[in-house]
Amino acid sequence: MSQPTNIFQSKQKQARTGHLNQLVHQVGYWQKLSQQIQPILPQPENWQIACYQHGVLIITGENQAMISQLGYLQQHYVAQLALLPAFKDLQKIQVRLRITKEPVIIQPQQEAHPVSIETQQMLQGAAEFINDSKLSQAMRRLASVIK
Structure with a gap:
């Protein structure tokens, strides 16, 4: 008796890391861009690019005051960043709060x-x-x- 064949299985063994490699490459690219934008954006803050697609730059920061300032002066910073070759099609900046600290756990009070x-x-x-x-x-x- 012959072995059943699975018609849905690919005949070639594909590497399962195809999308992972693409994602790692993209994150590395965003980290390089984060270093380029750091001196241009309001300081002191550690800005990180979360995403840059279709002319929309999504940036994260830890300081709410700096995030508000960047949002308020968005057009100014869009104009400055658009001078960099990597951001020539930049149209909009979205800023998000990045929480890096662990939440404080309140211990029950002693008697x-x-x-x-x-x-x-x-x-x-x-x-x-x-x-x-x-x-x-x-x-x-x-x-x-x-x-």
Whole structure:
């Protein structure tokens, strides 16, 4: 009996890295362009090109103030960058915030240390002398919570 043939399988072994090589090449090109635009754009900032296609340059930065400045003065920077040979067809700049820092994880607070009965009485006594009703009520709650 003969072996079944898979008609969908290519007869030639193709390298599975074809698109990966193209992507690596493109990212390398964008990194070179990032070095070229760095001195032209507002400083101090580490600008990185995320994409450049069809006359639209997408840039990322870490500082929101610099991003806003670049967005506000976009036409000025488009004109300056268009003088470079790599950006001769540049029409528009889009700027995005790049987050590089890890998010801060807030740890749950430890249990409050017990306070003496004298301190509780002092808080309650102070609450009686305060004219502001909300502040007075907050001090009474604080005295009743602390144990």
